[in-house]
Every structure is written in C-alpha cells, then in structure tokens.
Amino acid sequence: MKTFTSRPVILQVLPTLDAGGVERGTIEMVQAIAEAGGLPLVASAEGRLVPKVTYYGGRHIPLDLGRKSPLAILRNAIRLKSIIASEGVSLVHARSRAPAWAAKLACRRKKTPFVTTWHGVHNENFPGKKAYNAVLSEGDRVIAISNFIADRLKRDYGVNDERLRTIPRGADTLQFDPEAVRGERVRAVLESWNIDDDGAAIILMPARLTEWKGQGLLLDALAIMQREQWTTRPWVCVLVGSAPKKSGFPNTLEAQARELGIASHIRFGGHCSDMPAALALSEMIVVPSLRPEPFGRVVVEAQAMARPVIVAAHGAAMETVRHGETGLLFPPGDARALAEMIAATLEASVEQRMALGLAARENVLAHYTTRSMQQATLGVYDELLGTTLVVNRAATP
Known part of the structure; x- marks a missing residue:
C-alpha cells in the first residue's frame, strides 16, 4: 500500500x-x-x-x-x-x-x-x-x-x-427534510402535474417508466380498489419518471388506465427536479417493483420525508422497511394485496400516517x-x- x-x-x-x-x-x-x-x-x-x-x-x-x-x-x-x-x-x-x-x-x-x-x-x-x-x-x-x-x-x-x-x-437528510419544503415549491410541483389543490390524496410512484418497475401492477391495484369501493376519499396517482428513448411503455400504461376506467385519476409527471417537494405533497409512496431492487433509494428518500411507503417485499426493501413500523410490505406481484394496503393507508387517521412516517425518518437518520x-x-x-x-x-x- x-x-x-x-x-x-x-x-x-x-x-x-x-x-x-x-x-x-x-x-x-x-x-x-x-x-x-x-x-x-x-x-x-x-x-x-x-x-x-x-x-x-x-x-x-x-x-x-x-x-x-x-x-x-x-x-x-x-x-x-x-x-x-x-x-x-x-x-x-x-x-x-x-x-x-x-x-x-x-x-x-x-x-x-x-x-x-x-x-x-x-x-x-x-x-x-x-x-x-x-x-x-x-x-x-x-x-x-x-x-x-x-x-x-x-x-x-x-x-x-x-x-x-x-x-x-x-438520503440527504438536509435536502429530504419535511421541515425544509415550503409552499411555493409545492405549488410549482402541483401545477407541473396538472393537479388542482382540491384535497385529493396523492399516491406517488417515482420510478423510470419500464415494465419491471411495476407501474402496470399499480394500475391494476388502483382499479381493484376503485371497483370494490375500499375508500371514499378522492385520490390521484402520479407516475413520476421518464421512459427509455423510443419506448412505447408510456402509451401502454395510458391504454391500460383507460381500459381499467381510472384514466382520470392518473397523471404522468415525467422527470421531477424537486423530489423533496413531490414527496412532501404525497399521501404515500408506492414502490411495486416486479424484480428485487438492489437498494431502492426512493424508498429511503420517502422515509426521510416522513411519508408512508408501500413496497414489494423482496430485495433490499427487506432491509430498509420494517413492516408495520417504518412502512408496509406486500407480496411481490400481488395487485389485490397492494390495493388493500393503499386503501388502508388512505383510510388511516392522520395520526397513524404521521407515526409511521416519523418512525421511518428516525430509521433513516440512524442507518441510511x-x-x-x-x-x-x-x-x-x-x-x-x-x-x-x-x-x-x-x-x-
């Protein structure tokens, strides 16, 4: 040496x-x-x-x-x-x-x-x-x-x-800090997503638009939740992320949302330059990857923002999420189980969601x-x- x-x-x-x-x-x-x-x-x-x-x-x-x-x-x-x-x-x-x-x-x-x-x-x-x-x-x-x-x-x-x-x-816990995000940043993100500030809960999935990330599975889950009326709260789901060049997958997702009857609830956010504000806006963050994630940085960043996360139970998610304590884990590929967890999070009290999010942030501060x-x-x-x-x-x- x-x-x-x-x-x-x-x-x-x-x-x-x-x-x-x-x-x-x-x-x-x-x-x-x-x-x-x-x-x-x-x-x-x-x-x-x-x-x-x-x-x-x-x-x-x-x-x-x-x-x-x-x-x-x-x-x-x-x-x-x-x-x-x-x-x-x-x-x-x-x-x-x-x-x-x-x-x-x-x-x-x-x-x-x-x-x-x-x-x-x-x-x-x-x-x-x-x-x-x-x-x-x-x-x-x-x-x-x-x-x-x-x-x-x-x-x-x-x-x-x-x-x-x-x-x-x-996660950069100075940048990804719920106390650091203020109104103008939130408003700018809402406008970029074409969402009115009407009280609808925002379900956020930040990921590259590729099939294995699980956007299609999330749409299936949302359709089950909507069809079976598991929540009475208004909601909108934002898919944040870009697609590979010449990919037809965004068109496939749009067609799937129309066929499932939930197109009016779906927004395609594209690349987001202010992810802390995007996370702060959201009621929950969903990471439904069909293949194991080697780490899953977005999960940790969402937890740093004290937001509830719902994550497929494989790969490194088994390390970064403690089920029921710092987030929720669902069986990979199971749209019905995912739908149940999304609905349960929407129906949970503000205090319950806050407790989950704060425990998640403390875990990030200690380990990630x-x-x-x-x-x-x-x-x-x-x-x-x-x-x-x-x-x-x-x-x-």
Missing part, C-alpha cells in the same frame, strides 16, 4: 452523468472527496449532472465509457491509462460494467488501486453474462450497496470478506444517510491509499 502525502486524486468512471442512482452516488462522492481535501475526477459521457461535478469542486472528463464491444473497451482502457498518467490518479472507482472493464485493464497496467461498486441486480440470463458481470467483483475493494447484494457477491461471485464492503446508499455512505466510502479509499480522507472530512463544518 502506497501512502500519499500529497492531495489524492480519485477518478470515478461510469457510462453517463444523467439522472439515476449511480449518477447521484457519483456526485455525492465528488462532494465528499473535495471536502476531504482530495481531487475528484469523473470520466463519463455528458449528462444533466455534469455541472454538479464542477459545483462540488471536481472536474469532468468527457469519455464515452458505455460502449460494450471488446474493441471499444480496449480503446477506452488506453484512454484511461493516459488519464491516470497525466492526472496523477491515485485510485479508480468504477460503478458500471463496461467502464469497469476498461478501468480494470488501465489500472492493471499502471498498478493503480481499483475499487468497484455493484449497484444493479445484473441478471445472468444468457451465456457469458455472468463473466461480463464479474468485473464488478474483481476490485481491490468491492462495495455492495445492500446486504442483499453482498450476499449475492459472496454466493455467486466468490467475493471474500477481506475485499467486500457493504455500504448502503442514503448520505453522509454515512460518503464517510464509509472515503474509508475504503483510505484503506488502499493510506490517506486520512475520513478524518479530514470529519473536520469540515
């Missing part, structure tokens, strides 16, 4: 800096590295979060690292090797598979410490996929974003305790903050570099 007496240079690599949990985690570490006295660099394609790198004291290096062909990976490895040399990079942190392959090759040639974070589920549903995934298990340190992912890395990829570090994602994630990741860098980034950042106000 080399000990650094000068400013350590940490390079994070990922496909792009657009919206998403991987991207937001990258920006959070840019902030932490800079505050600790390091120099944060990010290599990726362009995206809406690029200005944040500069804002928090880092520098962005435009590089298309998302291409998966062996030739593209080899070319990117050569480019990263040059960047490591010219920028004096101390450590490379890879957050996605194609960038990780290029970074691994570059780090091997330069004998540079290599850290990976396993952010996704990364299925093994065709030949060679497991071998492609495996690069994220080959870092000098491998970060799992939940116990669910850590167990898989141990079981399926042979990552031992010496290299494995479990560091849950977190952005700051604790940042400190733990800086600690991983310190292990490999012999630096004192954690101590330096702890001294910042």
Whole structure:
C-alpha cells in the first residue's frame, strides 16, 4: 500500500452523468472527496449532472465509457491509462460494467488501486453474462450497496470478506427534510402535474417508466380498489419518471388506465427536479417493483420525508422497511394485496400516517444517510491509499 502525502486524486468512471442512482452516488462522492481535501475526477459521457461535478469542486472528463464491444473497451482502457498518467490518479472507482472493464485493464497496467461498486441486480440470463458481470467483483475493494447484494457477491461471485464492503446508499437528510419544503415549491410541483389543490390524496410512484418497475401492477391495484369501493376519499396517482428513448411503455400504461376506467385519476409527471417537494405533497409512496431492487433509494428518500411507503417485499426493501413500523410490505406481484394496503393507508387517521412516517425518518437518520455512505466510502479509499480522507472530512463544518 502506497501512502500519499500529497492531495489524492480519485477518478470515478461510469457510462453517463444523467439522472439515476449511480449518477447521484457519483456526485455525492465528488462532494465528499473535495471536502476531504482530495481531487475528484469523473470520466463519463455528458449528462444533466455534469455541472454538479464542477459545483462540488471536481472536474469532468468527457469519455464515452458505455460502449460494450471488446474493441471499444480496449480503446477506452488506453484512454484511461493516459488519464491516470497525466492526472496523477491515485485510485479508480468504477460503478458500471463496461467502464469497469476498461478501468480494470488501465489500472492493471499502471498498478493503480481499483475499487468497484455493484449497484444493479445484473441478471445472468444468457451465456457469458455472468463473466461480463464479474468485473464488478474483481476490485481491490468491492462495495455492495445492500446486504442483499453482498450476499449475492459472496454466493455467486466468490467475493471474500477481506475485499467486500457493504455500504448502503442514503438520503440527504438536509435536502429530504419535511421541515425544509415550503409552499411555493409545492405549488410549482402541483401545477407541473396538472393537479388542482382540491384535497385529493396523492399516491406517488417515482420510478423510470419500464415494465419491471411495476407501474402496470399499480394500475391494476388502483382499479381493484376503485371497483370494490375500499375508500371514499378522492385520490390521484402520479407516475413520476421518464421512459427509455423510443419506448412505447408510456402509451401502454395510458391504454391500460383507460381500459381499467381510472384514466382520470392518473397523471404522468415525467422527470421531477424537486423530489423533496413531490414527496412532501404525497399521501404515500408506492414502490411495486416486479424484480428485487438492489437498494431502492426512493424508498429511503420517502422515509426521510416522513411519508408512508408501500413496497414489494423482496430485495433490499427487506432491509430498509420494517413492516408495520417504518412502512408496509406486500407480496411481490400481488395487485389485490397492494390495493388493500393503499386503501388502508388512505383510510388511516392522520395520526397513524404521521407515526409511521416519523418512525421511518428516525430509521433513516440512524442507518441510511448520505453522509454515512460518503464517510464509509472515503474509508475504503483510505484503506488502499493510506490517506486520512475520513478524518479530514470529519473536520469540515
């Protein structure tokens, strides 16, 4: 292990800096590295979060690292090797598979410490996929974003305790604080969703518009609740999130809502730039993913805002939600069970919903903050570099 007496240079690599949990985690570490006295660099394609790198004291290096062909990976490895040399990079942190392959090759040639974070589920549903995934298990340190992912890395990829570090994602509890959201922000979000302030309860589902996230299941559940008249309260459901380019899934959802007779209750919110205000507006947040979530940041952010959450009971949700205490868990794929929980939450008293939400926020403050994630990741860098980034950042106000 080399000990650094000068400013350590940490390079994070990922496909792009657009919206998403991987991207937001990258920006959070840019902030932490800079505050600790390091120099944060990010290599990726362009995206809406690029200005944040500069804002928090880092520098962005435009590089298309998302291409998966062996030739593209080899070319990117050569480019990263040059960047490591010219920028004096101390450590490379890879957050996605194609960038990780290029970074691994570059780090091997330069004998540079290599850290990976396993952010996704990364299925093994065709030949060679497991071998492609495996690069994220080959870092000098491998970060799992939940116990669910850590167990898989141990079981399926042979990552031992010496290299494995479990560091849950977190919520920025200063930004996601119900006391910090005021009227004008709430009004702006309501207008963007085309909702009148008429007292209708808002059921919010924030997720990318893709089939496995479960928007279709939520529509089925809402139709059951409406048909069987389980609540007398007026309600509207907002699906917040964008769809992949050229996806026909939003049209499919609109057609499903019309066929179920609930189209007048459904809004498509698109990308939301003020999620704390969106969460503050909502009576509940529903996360009905059909596949296990590797972490589920939106669940923790909603809990930080002291909102009731209803979440499919698999993946990391089994860690972040305690049924009946900090949220509600329903059997994955069960539209009727989901409908029952939505109706029960609508019919619960204000005091009951408040108690659930406050317990959820306390759990987040204790276990799932952005700051604790940042400190733990800086600690991983310190292990490999012999630096004192954690101590330096702890001294910042």
